Amino acid sequence: MMSNWITRKETKVVDVGGVIVGGKKPISIQSMTNTNTCDVLSTVKQINDLQAAGADIVRVSVPGFDEAAAFKQIKKAVNIPLVADIHFDYKIALEVADTADCLRINPGNIGKESKVNEVIQAAIHNNVPIRVGVNAGSLEKDLQKKYGEPNADALVESALRHVEILDKFNFYNYKMSLKASNIEMTVEAYRKISKLIDQPLHLGITEAGSYRAGTVKSSIGVGMLLSEGIGDTIRISLASDPIDEIKIGWDILKSLNIRSRGVKIIACPSCSRQNFNVIEVVNELESRFEDITEDIEVAIIGCYVNGPGESKAADIGLTGASPQNLLYVDGSPDKKISSENLVEEIEDKVREKIALRKSVEIIARS
Numbered sequence: 209m210m211s212n213w214i215t216r217k218e219t220k221v222v223d224v225g226g227v228i229v230g231g232k233k234p235i236s237i238q239s240m241t242n243t244n245t246c247d248v249l250s251t252v253k254q255i256n257d258l259q260a261a262g263a264d265i266v267r268v269s270v271p272g273f274d275e276a277a278a279f280k281q282i283k284k285a286v287n288i289p290l291v292a293d294i295h296f297d298y299k300i301a302l303e304v305a306d307t308a309d310c311l312r313i314n315p316g317n318i319g320k321e322s323k324v325n326e327v328i329q330a331a332i333h334n335n336v337p338i339r340v341g342v343n344a345g346s347l348e349k350d351l352q353k354k355y356g357e358p359n360a361d362a363l364v365e366s367a368l369r370h371v372e373i374l375d376k377f378n379f380y381n382y383k384m385s386l387k388a389s390n391i392e393m394t395v396e397a398y399r400k401i402s403k404l405i406d407q408p409l410h411l412g413i414t415e416a417g418s419y420r421a422g423t424v425k426s427s428i429g430v431g432m433l434l435s436e437g438i439g440d441t442i443r444i445s446l447a448s449d450p451i452d453e454i455k456i457g458w459d460i461l462k463s464l465n466i467r468s469r470g471v472k473i474i475a476c477p478s479c480s481r482q483n484f485n486v487i488e489v490v491n492e493l494e495s496r497f498e499d500i501t502e503d504i505e506v507a508i509i510g511c512y513v514n515g516p517g518e519s520k521a522a523d524i525g526l527t528g529a530s531p532q533n534l535l536y537v538d539g540s541p542d543k544k545i546s547s548e549n550l551v552e553e554i555e556d557k558v559r560e561k562i563a564l565r566k567s568v569e570i571i572a573r574s
Contacts, residue, residue, distance in 0.1 A: 214464065216437040219408045222337040222383050225289025225309030227264050229383055230408030230440045234467055236264035237457040238410075238443040239450040240293065245275040245282070252285045254450065259288045261454040262469055262501070265441070267291040267312060276303040283307050291339065298323040305330035312339040317346050321373050328379045337381045340374075342367045343414055344388035358388060360396035367401055383407055383440065387414035391429040398433050408440035419448040423456050427463075434464055471497040471558065474507040474518055482510030483528030484547040492551050502562045506554065507536075524557050526550065537561070 221230035229236055239258050243250040245268055255266050270279050270292045283290055292308035294301040298318050301311050311331055318324055331338050344358035347366055355362040363386040374382055384407050386397040394413055402409060413429040416422035426444045433439050442460070444453040461467040473494060478486035490508050507522035509515035512529055516536075519525025525536040532544040537557065545553045 214435055214437055214466070217402060219440055220380065220406050222310075222381055222408055224265055224291070224337060227289050229410075233440075235434070235439060235461060236441040237262060237454055237461070238265045238267060238291075238441060239263050239453040239457075240267040240269070240443065242450055245269055245271075246278045248278050248281050248285070251278070251282050255282070255286045255288060255290070258450055258454055259286070261451045262458050263288065263454050265289045265291060265309075267293050267443070269293045270300055270304055271295065272297075273300065273303060276300055279304050280307045294318075294327075298327050301327045302330045305334045305336060308336060310337050310339055312341055314341045314343060314346055324370070324373050325377055328374065328377050331381065332379065335381075337383065338374075338379075339410060340367065340370045340382055340384050341410075342370075342384070342386045344390070344393065345415070358393065360393050360400060363388065363393070363397040364400045364404070367397075368404065371405060371407075380407070383410050385410035385412065387412050387445075389413065389415040389417075389425075391425055391432075394429050395432050398438055399436070402438045409438060410441050410443065411439040412443040412445055414445050416445050417447060419446055419452055422446040422448070426456065427460055431460055431464065434460070434466060468503045470500050470502070470504075472503075472505045473497075474505065474509075474522060476509045476511075476514065476518075478510050481513065481528075483530050483533060484510060484550055486510040486528075489550050489554075493554060496551070496555050497558070500558070500562065502565070504558060504562060506558060508554075523561065524554065526554060 218232060219230040221228050227236055241251050241254050243254050245251055258266050266288055268279055268290055270276050279292060289309040291310040291312050292304045293312045295314055296317050301313060313327060342363050347358055347362055351362045351366055367384055367386055386401055388394045391413060411430050411433055413426045416425040430442055442457055444456045446453050458469055462472055473490060475490045476486055505522045507518040507525035509518050510528040512527060515527030519527045519536040520539045527534045532546055535542045535545055
């Protein structure tokens with residue numbers, strides 16, 4: 209579901225292991241493993257957990273040749289596209305080019321053009337894209353000296369240097385990121401690069417911080433750019449469980465009506481008018497709905513002020529009332545339920561509706 213109030217820039221496309229990034233394709237959500245890459249079993253488990261949470265692409269750090277060997281084993285054990293994250297030693301990129309679905313390199317720490325060219329040739333030979341990752345924390349030394357401190361223009365200049373090398377060798381199978389921990393710098397850099405190149409852009413506020421602070425920063429920065437039609441894939445960088453990055457990424461896309469997955473809960477903040485414990489009910493439902501991937505909207509409103517309007521607009525809605533609350537299905541009152549059985553009643557109705565949809569789809573296909 210693409211928002212009709214956002215005019216998205218149509219970029220070129222790259223194929224990351226079957227996930228098409230760019231053009232008018234859905235904006236993909238990424239995260240990165242934080243296990244020891246050499247611990248193959250733990251890394252595979254985390255990748256599978258990320259996929260179950262809704263990840264489209266997963267990035268894995270490959271800092272050395274031992275990790276490169278482990279990466280090849282990991283790739284065989286999973287069925288989601290993997291990006292190999294390479295820093296400093298371009299030879300590691302050459303080592304995994306025949307296995308990775310994308311190679312992530314940072315122009316600030318890969319070094320000479322000849323090294324970058326070897327990575328390009330390996331990418332061409334194996335038909336895999338490159339993600340050029342420019343980061344405010346690892347700008348080239350001469351740019352640090354020129355600008356004094358990282359800023360949007362420094363990020364863009366670093367990116368364009370790499371674009372020049374890629375263009376020189378007729379390589380256009382790449383996507384670009386320009387990240388900083390500062391929202392203003394990041395947003396300005398992406399706005400500028402978006403006007404200069406037509407390659408897909410990977411969005412994110414790097415090193416955004418803790419779960420709460422990082423979620424706020426990322427939601428503002430990534431949300432601003434997406435609302436302007438900029439961006440083709442996102443990674444929410446949090447000092448938290450990588451699965452949280454996927455959940456927040458989905459929440460951002462759902463909030464902007466760009467993509468939807470799972471149960472979207474609309475809930476009032478609760479006040480003294482509430483006829484049941486809204487916060488308790490919403491938290492319990494959110495936990496119980498973790499396994500649902502189907503797109504469905506549920507409204508939980510504690511009183512009769514906004515309850516009927518929100519409940520009628522949702523697939524399933526609950527309006528708090530006394531002595532009993534009113535359950536709505538598809539915009540119409542369905543039945544009255546007591547506050548003691550709210551969670552069970554709503555969960556049953558949601559799963560019943562999803563099961564009915566699936567039955568209708570099966571009949572329609574047969």
